[in-house]
Amino acid sequence: xxxxxxxxxxxxxxxxxxxxxxxxxxxxxxxxxxxxxxxxxxxxxxxxxxxxxxxxxxxxxxxxxxxxxxxxxxxxxxx
Amino acid sequence: xxxxxxxxxxxxxxxxxxxxxxxxxxxxxxxxxxxxxxxxxxxxxxxxxxxxxxxxxxxxxxxxxxxxxxxxxxxxxxxxxxxxxxxxxxxxxxxxxxxxxxxxxxxxxxxxxxxxxxxxxxxxxxxxxxxxxxxxxxxxxxxxxxxxxxxxxxxxxxxxxxxxxxxxxxxxxxxxxxxxxxxxxxxxxxxxxxxxxxxxxxxxxxxxxxxxxxxxxxxxxxxxxxxxxxxxxxxxxxxxxxxxxxxxxxxxxxxxxxxxxxxxxxxxxxxxxxxxxxxxxxxxxxxxxxxxxxxxxxxxxxxxxxxxxxxxxxxxxxxxxxxxxxxxxxxxxxxxxxxxxxxxxxxxxxxxxxxxxxxxxxxxxxxxxxxxxxxxxxxxxxxxxxxxxxxxxxxxxxxxxxxxxxxxxxxxxxxxxxxxxxxxxxxxxxxxxxxxxxxxxxxxxxxxxxxxxxxxxxxxxxxxxxxxxxxxxxxxxxxxxxxxxxxxxxxxxxxxxxxxxxxxxxxxxxxxxxxxxxxxxxxxxxxxxxxxxxxxxxxxxxxxxxxxxxxxxxxxxxxxxxxxxxxxxxxxxxxxxxxxxxxxxxxxxxxxxxxxxxxxxxxxxxxxxxxxxxxxxxxxxxxxxxxxxxxxxxxxxxxxxxxxxxxxxxxxxxx
Numbered sequence: 001x002x003x004x005x006x007x008x009x010x011x012x013x014x015x016x017x018x019x020x021x022x023x024x025x026x027x028x029x030x031x032x033x034x035x036x037x038x039x040x041x042x043x044x045x046x047x048x049x050x051x052x053x054x055x056x057x058x059x060x061x062x063x064x065x066x067x068x069x070x071x072x073x074x075x076x077x078x079x
Numbered sequence: 080x081x082x083x084x085x086x087x088x089x090x091x092x093x094x095x096x097x098x099x100x101x102x103x104x105x106x107x108x109x110x111x112x113x114x115x116x117x118x119x120x121x122x123x124x125x126x127x128x129x130x131x132x133x134x135x136x137x138x139x140x141x142x143x144x145x146x147x148x149x150x151x152x153x154x155x156x157x158x159x160x161x162x163x164x165x166x167x168x169x170x171x172x173x174x175x176x177x178x179x180x181x182x183x184x185x186x187x188x189x190x191x192x193x194x195x196x197x198x199x200x201x202x203x204x205x206x207x208x209x210x211x212x213x214x215x216x217x218x219x220x221x222x223x224x225x226x227x228x229x230x231x232x233x234x235x236x237x238x239x240x241x242x243x244x245x246x247x248x249x250x251x252x253x254x255x256x257x258x259x260x261x262x263x264x265x266x267x268x269x270x271x272x273x274x275x276x277x278x279x280x281x282x283x284x285x286x287x288x289x290x291x292x293x294x295x296x297x298x299x300x301x302x303x304x305x306x307x308x309x310x311x312x313x314x315x316x317x318x319x320x321x322x323x324x325x326x327x328x329x330x331x332x333x334x335x336x337x338x339x340x341x342x343x344x345x346x347x348x349x350x351x352x353x354x355x356x357x358x359x360x361x362x363x364x365x366x367x368x369x370x371x372x373x374x375x376x377x378x379x380x381x382x383x384x385x386x387x388x389x390x391x392x393x394x395x396x397x398x399x400x401x402x403x404x405x406x407x408x409x410x411x412x413x414x415x416x417x418x419x420x421x422x423x424x425x426x427x428x429x430x431x432x433x434x435x436x437x438x439x440x441x442x443x444x445x446x447x448x449x450x451x452x453x454x455x456x457x458x459x460x461x462x463x464x465x466x467x468x469x470x471x472x473x474x475x476x477x478x479x480x481x482x483x484x485x486x487x488x489x490x491x492x493x494x495x496x497x498x499x500x501x502x503x504x505x506x507x508x509x510x511x512x513x514x515x516x517x518x519x520x521x522x523x524x525x526x527x528x529x530x531x532x533x534x535x536x537x538x539x540x541x542x543x544x545x546x547x548x549x550x551x552x553x554x555x556x557x558x559x560x561x562x563x564x565x566x567x568x569x570x571x572x573x574x575x576x577x578x579x580x581x582x583x584x585x586x587x588x589x590x591x592x593x594x595x596x597x598x599x600x601x602x603x604x605x606x607x608x609x610x611x612x613x614x615x616x617x618x619x620x621x622x623x624x625x626x627x628x629x630x631x632x633x634x635x636x637x638x639x640x641x642x643x644x645x646x647x648x649x650x651x652x653x654x655x656x657x658x659x660x661x662x663x664x665x666x667x668x669x670x671x672x673x674x675x676x677x678x679x680x681x682x683x684x685x686x687x688x689x690x691x692x693x694x695x696x697x698x699x700x701x702x703x704x705x706x707x708x709x710x711x712x713x714x715x716x717x718x719x720x721x722x723x724x725x726x727x728x729x730x731x732x733x734x
Contacts, residue, residue, distance in 0.1 A: 016127045019134070040163050043325060047332045048127060059325045 006072045013052060014068075017045045027069030049075065084494065086312050086337050087123065090486035090502035092477070094122035102131050112139050113149040113179070118481050120174035124336060126164065129171035136170060136179060148666050149179035152346055155201035155209040155254065156182060157190035157244070159217030160329035168339035175340070176347035177461065190217065194244040194251075202251040207579075208349060209248050210257045210303070210342060211241065214329050215264070215284055223278035224268065230278040230286070238290035245300060255579050256300040257345055260288040262309030262330070264318050299562065299580030301508045303345055305338075312337065344506035350577070351567020354484060354504040355517075356458055357400055358449060359393075360467035361411035361418055361440070365430065366390045367492065371417050381427045389492035393466075394429040396496045401434055404517035405505055408437040408452045410465065415440045436521045445472050446479035456521050457631040459569070459667075464504045468492070511560055513607040523603040524632055538706065541637065544601040546707035548638065550645045553587040553594040560608045561596055564628060568611075569667035572628040573660065573674060591616045593649065597642060599633055599707075609633045610642060614658075622650060623659040627674075634670075637705035643678050644704065645711060650697045658700075660693040678703070 010025035018034060018041070031037045046062050049055070049071070055078040065071055083089065095101060098119070105115035112135075120132055139146060154169065156162055166182040173180035183204040185193040190213060193199040201209060218237040223229035245256045263284045273279040288306050295302050309317035312334060319331035330338065347353060362369045367379030367386045380394075381387035401407050407430070411418050418440030422432045432438070437455050439448040445467075453460050460482035467473050473485045486502045488495055507514075553561060562580045569575065578586070586592045597610035610629040614622035624646075629638060650658060660675040679701060680693035 019131060040161075040326065044126060044130075044164070048125075051125070059321050062325060 006075055007068075009052070010049075010068060010072060010075075013045065013048055017041065017048055025068050025072075027072065028067055029069075030067035045071075053079065055079070084489075084498060085501055086316065086333055088336055088340060089123075089489065090498050091121065091123045092487055094119070094124065094128060098122075098128060099131070102135060106135055106138065110145055110147070112144060113146040114481070116146075116174045117149065117177055120171055121481070124171060126168070126332070126335065129168050129336070129339075132174060133167045133170040136174065140179070140181075146179040149174065149177055150350055150352070151181070152178045152208075152350060153181045153183060153204060153206040154346065155185065155204060155206035155252075156212055157185040157193050157201060157209060158212035158329070159188060159190060159214065160212070160323075161187070161327040162212075164328065164332070164335060165212070165339070168335050169342055172336070172339035172343045173346060176343050176352055178343065178346060178350065178352070180343075180346070191240070191244065195247045197251045199251075202248070205252055206254045207577075208255040208257055208346065209252070210259075211244060212259055212329070213241075214259070214305075215261045215280075216323075216329075218287075220280070220283055222268065222280040222283065224276055225278055227277045230283055233283050234286040234290055237287045238294060241291065242294060245294075249581060253579060253581050255349060257303050257342070258291055258295055258300060259303045260291055260306040262306050262314060262317055265314040299559075301345055301349070303342060308338070308341055341503070344503045345508060348506045348508045349566065351563065351569075352461065353506050354464050355404075355462040356406040356408060356436075356452070356456060356464065357397060357505075358408045358410045358452060358463055358465045359397060360465075360469070360472065361409060361413060361421075363468045363492075364390075364466055364495070365393060365397075366421060366425075366428075370421060371413055375420055375425055378421060378425070380421065380425060386492060387427070389495065391427070391429060392496040393492075393499070396499060398429055398434065400505060401518045402515070403505075403507075403510065404514035406436045406456060406458070406518050406521045407434055408456070409435050409439060410445055410448045410452065411440045412442055412445070413440040433522075434518075436518070444475065444479075446476055449476060449480060449483060457524070457634065464499075464502075466495075466499060468495075509559055509563060511563065513560055513563075516605070516607065519604060520606060520632055537635070542706040544603075544636070544707075546599060546601045546636065547710065548641050548707050549598045549600075549710045549712065550642075551596050551598075551712040553583060553596055555584075555587075557596045557608060558583055558587070561611055564608065564611050564630065565626065568628040568630065569665070570631050570670050571634065572626075572665075572668050573624070573671055574626055574663045575665050575668060576626055578626075586613055593622060593653075595642065595645065597638070597645075599636070599638060606630075606633055610638055612642060612646065614646070616655075620654065620656045621659055622646070622655050622657070624661065627660070637707075639674065639678065640703035640705045641707060641709060644702050645709070647697060647700055647702055648711070649713075656697050658695040658697060660695070661690055662693070663690045 007025045011023065014023045014025055015021050018036065023034065042065060046057055050057065053075055055075065057074065061074055101119060105112055105119060108115050116132060116136060136146065152173065156166065162184045166184055169182055170180045183201050183206055185201045193201050196202065218240065220233055220237065241258060248254055248256050261284045263281050267273040267281065268279060269276065273281040276282060291302060317330050317334055322328040322331055359365055367390055368377055370378055379387040380390050382391065397407055419432060419438065421428050422430060437452045439452055441448065449463060449465060453463055460480050463483045465476050465483050465485045468488055476483055477485050484504050486498055488498055558580055562578065562583050566577050586594055593614040595612040596608055599606045599609050609632060611626060612624065613626040615625050617623050646658060660680050662671065662675060664672065675693035680695045682691060683694050684692060
């Protein structure tokens with residue numbers, strides 16, 4: 001578990017995917033908190049994370065994502 | 080070997096570290112935004128970078144900012160898959176090709192209805208082209224192992240579906256269709272038997288692909304060979320069951336930049352933006368080693384030697400490109416005599432001096448030499464590709480001349496030829512008789528320039544060329560070349576109006592249009608079709624010159640004088656009293672800024688900013704003449720009376 005390292009990196013990725021430099025990744029940050037976060041945006045976010053970390057998620061894992069905390073746990077389990 | 084060369088677009092440089100900052104700078108760059116976006120897009124882009132660039136472009140467009148020199152292009156897409164990511168990727172990638180792309184997506188899952196309904200959003204948008212991005216999941220296909228009849232009917236119904244979409248598109252929007260071949264999924268049923276068993280899914284798809292090829296070849300529509308592209312990167316890499324299930328993405332996300340690049344190559348080719356000249360460095364690019372140091376015996380360029388064969392492959396590719404009309408030039412830091420030595424006397428060299436149109440071997444900087452080559456060939460820098468193993472030289476050329484394409488090269492020369500080919504700079508949508516002879520044209524031209532320098536006096540030079548000009552109305556035979564000229568001529572082009580092949584066919588048959596296709600030959604060879612004119616008759620007795628363009632190859636030959644002469648002759652015969660000329664300035668056509676003034680036209684009204692209107696009174700106009708023989712084929716088939724100036728000659732027909 002290296003939750004502390006994951007969040008700064010996720011912040012960077014979120015900002016790049018949403019083109020919004022005010023976003024800060026936190027475990028409770030959820031889809032409804034971010035404008036324009038739709039299902040396509042989730043997919044783009046996941047694809048970016050896959051490339052950044054060199055990991056691969058299954059479709060069901062992606063569908064189950066609800067907030068950034070879920071995402072961080074998923075990444076950490078793969079590393 | 081070559082792993083990721085294609086999918087990572089390894090011929091493109093990496094984006095600058097401050098990519099985001101440069102994007103911000105571009106958004107504040109005013110009139111420079113078009114150029115800056117193009118430079119930014121000329122790197123390998125990830126999806127987020129593509130989104131950023133696409134947004135910059137659409138923001139600029141929404142604000143009404145000029146995107147010049149980017150050329151606008153509207154692309155409709157009809158697909159059975161999700162278009163969101165593809166649309167964005169295409170807009171960003173098109174910038175790389177100097178195109179401001181607007182994507183008009185069809186409704187999800189309704190590609191057939193969208194094509195057939197005249198008022199569907201895609202048809203209504205009057206796109207320049209429509210991409211039929213339909214994969215194997217878009218057709219009702221059933222594998223039927225061993226059943227030849229069922230196979231044939233599957234194949235036929237799929238091809239007919241596409242054909243009816245094409246016909247509907249022609250009816251409803253006249254757009255060019257870009258059809259995709261189908262990439263077979265990697266999964267087999269029997270194994271290798273699938274490849275030969277009638278009715279296997281693989282066989283069905285292969286036959287549909289053949290059907291698409293047969294249906295499209297020779298028409299104005301074009302094919303994006305997805306099947307080949309997918310097999311190039313590997314079918315298992317192409318098809319991602321997860322991405323399809325997740326969001327109906329037609330292929331793996333990793334492939335998107337490559338796919339987008341291939342679509343944009345075709346769009347660029349449709350707009351005449353394919354590159355036309357390959358400029359080659361010599362040492363360690365065309366042969367191994369340094370000719371100045373290693374000498375003729377020391378350089379590596381031989382069969383049987385792995386390094387030598389790698390360089391032979393580069394030469395073979397250059398020769399093949401030359402055979403299809405790409406001009407070759409050399410730009411090398413070398414003593415001229417040393418640089419020419421292998422071309423003259425190395426027995427294993429494939430390239431010879433006679434293949435090279437311009438040979439620049441000296442110690443000046445490469446950007447200056449490349450500019451000189453472009454000038455001597457009368458080609459724009461946008462037409463140039465520069466191949467050099469030295470990263471410092473590559474960077475210097477990219478910095479000084481961003482319009483020139485300069486591929487990154489891998490460390491291993493074995494991959495040079497493949498990398499150059501993978502970059503797709505010379506993508507072409509047609510191949511005409513003129514193309515075969517093009518490289519020779521340019522070389523002939525270089526010889527004409529030499530003759531001109533000898534004879535000094537331009538008039539006697541022109542006489543010595545022994546030119547013959549031939550006029551003819553548009554016809555089916557000339558249609559492809561006419562369309563090609565209309566879509567790629569930028570410099571000598573008074574209005575820069577672009578027309579598709581079917582629009583040209585309409586003009587051919589329109590009694591209110593008077594059209595000219597013009598050919599020129601001289602003692603160095605046949606220049607082929609070099610000029611196109613379209614006149615429309617907006618009101619009785621007036622010909623408005625909708626289009627007047629000429630290939631820059633024949634600049635300074637007084638072709639335009641003879642064109643006016645031919646127009647006047649026909650105008651008089653048909654009771655036309657006024658020729659109206661229009662000049663629409665672009666950033667490329669300043670060489671014709673005084674075209675109509677020079678020909679004696681006057682401007683009856685105040686100058687407008689976007690265009691100038693000129694008129695010439697047909698009855699009182701002086702009929703120009705130039706030292707060349709003239710043939711008018713329409714006058715030959717219907718012998719004219721009353722206009723005796725038509726000089727006819729039956730010799731040296733070049734048709």
